[in-house]
Amino acid sequence: MITSKLPNVGTTIFTRMSALAVETGALNLSQGFPDFEGPQALRDAVGRHVNNGHNQYAPMTGLPALRQQVATKISRSYGVHVNADAEITITPGATQAIFCAIQAVIHPGDEVIVFDPCYDSYEPAVELAGGRCVHVQLGLDDFSIDWQKLTDALSPRTRMIILNSPHNPSGALITHAELDQLATLIADRDLYLVSDEVYEHLVFDGVPHASVLAHEALYQRAFVISSFGKTYHVTGWKTGYVVAPPALTAELRKVHQYVSFCGVTPLQYALADFMAMRPEHVEELPAFYQEKRDLFCDLLGESRFSFTRAAGTYFQLVDYSQIRPDLNDVDMAVWMTREHGVASIPVSVFYQNPPKGQRLVRLCFAKREETLRTAAEKLCVI
Numbered sequence: 568m569i570t571s572k573l574p575n576v577g578t579t580i581f582t583r584m585s586a587l588a589v590e591t592g593a594l595n596l597s598q599g600f601p602d603f604e605g606p607q608a609l610r611d612a613v614g615r616h617v618n619n620g621h622n623q624y625a626p627m628t629g630l631p632a633l634r635q636q637v638a639t640k641i642s643r644s645y646g647v648h649v650n651a652d653a654e655i656t657i658t659p660g661a662t663q664a665i666f667c668a669i670q671a672v673i674h675p676g677d678e679v680i681v682f683d684p685c686y687d688s689y690e691p692a693v694e695l696a697g698g699r700c701v702h703v704q705l706g707l708d709d710f711s712i713d714w715q716k717l718t719d720a721l722s723p724r725t726r727m728i729i730l731n732s733p734h735n736p737s738g739a740l741i742t743h744a745e746l747d748q749l750a751t752l753i754a755d756r757d758l759y760l761v762s763d764e765v766y767e768h769l770v771f772d773g774v775p776h777a778s779v780l781a782h783e784a785l786y787q788r789a790f791v792i793s794s795f796g797k798t799y800h801v802t803g804w805k806t807g808y809v810v811a812p813p814a815l816t817a818e819l820r821k822v823h824q825y826v827s828f829c830g831v832t833p834l835q836y837a838l839a840d841f842m843a844m845r846p847e848h849v850e851e852l853p854a855f856y857q858e859k860r861d862l863f864c865d866l867l868g869e870s871r872f873s874f875t876r877a878a879g880t881y882f883q884l885v886d887y888s889q890i891r892p893d894l895n896d897v898d899m900a901v902w903m904t905r906e907h908g909v910a911s912i913p914v915s916v917f918y919q920n921p922p923k924g925q926r927l928v929r930l931c932f933a934k935r936e937e938t939l940r941t942a943a944e945k946l947c948v949i
């Protein structure tokens with residue numbers, strides 16, 4: 568008999584819904600990945616570096632040229648200076664970065680506050696470190712932080728709070744004022760932050776992203792995590808990074824060097840080249856994805872789904888209360904896939920205790936115009 572270290576973990580809903588989409592031939596708007604290619608110059612650069620002998624281990628901390636490009640991007644985006652050698656670590660994906668940050672500072676018995684609906688990789692990482700997640704629900708209407716609930720959840724054992732903005736699955740954003748409020752709330756507490764900002768450049772309607780990198784007080788205790796996969800349309804490259812003050816970076820690297828040691832070498836060279844060549848790529852992303860969001864939402868305006876346009880990320884939540892209130896969201900997602908050819912993700916899977924009566928599914932709009940039009944057509948006849 569195996570005594571599982573993660574007895575509550577099974578196959579994720581993302582895998583299940585993607586498999587169902589393949590089985591039924593449905594359009595897959597469930598898992599979050601683009602159905603279009605990343606920039607040609609970026610892909611060409613990988614081939615060049617593979618053929619030019621960049622195929623052995625990268626430095627443990629990441630290729631210096633890529634860390635420097637990340638520092639330059641941070642300075643351009645947020646007006647803050649971070650030290651590329653002491654504060655930036657390249658990782659094989661944001662998921663691995665989150666895992667390593669949690670292992671680096673969470674001890675058995677520690678509590679970690681997460682906000683529901685919550686990305687699914689946090690809790691298993693906390694449990695493997697011997698910690699326990701304390702789930703705090705975000706507001707039901709706008710997915711903002713409920714400060715009373717957060718205050719009530721804090722205890723002497725709280726060692727970490729995990730933030731995620733722009734937020735998967737809701738697309739909600741944390742504001743700079745909320746970061747101030749958080750800084751005040753935790754000022755006298757000995758705890759760390761993981762700030763999952765993998766959608767940092769997918770923020771719409773001219774609103775700036777409030778990064779923890781640009782919040783001096785919070786950054787002193789934070790691991791800020793991002794993903795090249797989201798930013799450069801190459802999720803399969805599983806390449807990300809962590810920015811943290813030197814002392815936290817040193818602890819993170821102790822874990823990272825024994826989990827993977829380093830990220831994939833030719834991908835790091837290619838990303839460094841492309842970021843140097845096209846630094847404006849990130850500044851063009853909001854308009855690029857906002858156009859997709861608006862096309863999709865305009866078309867869905869003809870449907871019986873109700874929704875508020877996502878403020879960030881490439882996910883759109885839609886409420887199906889007017890369509891099949893008799894179905895819970897998992898059954899609804901399966902029914903939509905089998906009967907109407909569009910796969911989605913039920914939002915209840917992001918909760919420890921899903922709110923009663925919530926009728927929401929998540930649709931990914933990181934898709935070609937043609938895919939979005941076909942999906943909307945199918946969704947409008949439900």
Ligand SMILES: Cc1ncc(COP(=O)(O)O)c(C=O)c1O
Pocket residue numbers: 599659660661662663686731735763765793794795796797802805806807
């Ligand atoms: C909120 C959030 N964090 C982290 C990740 C993981 O990023 P990566 O693919 O770089 O591991 C994702 C991917 O879907 C995500 O949505």
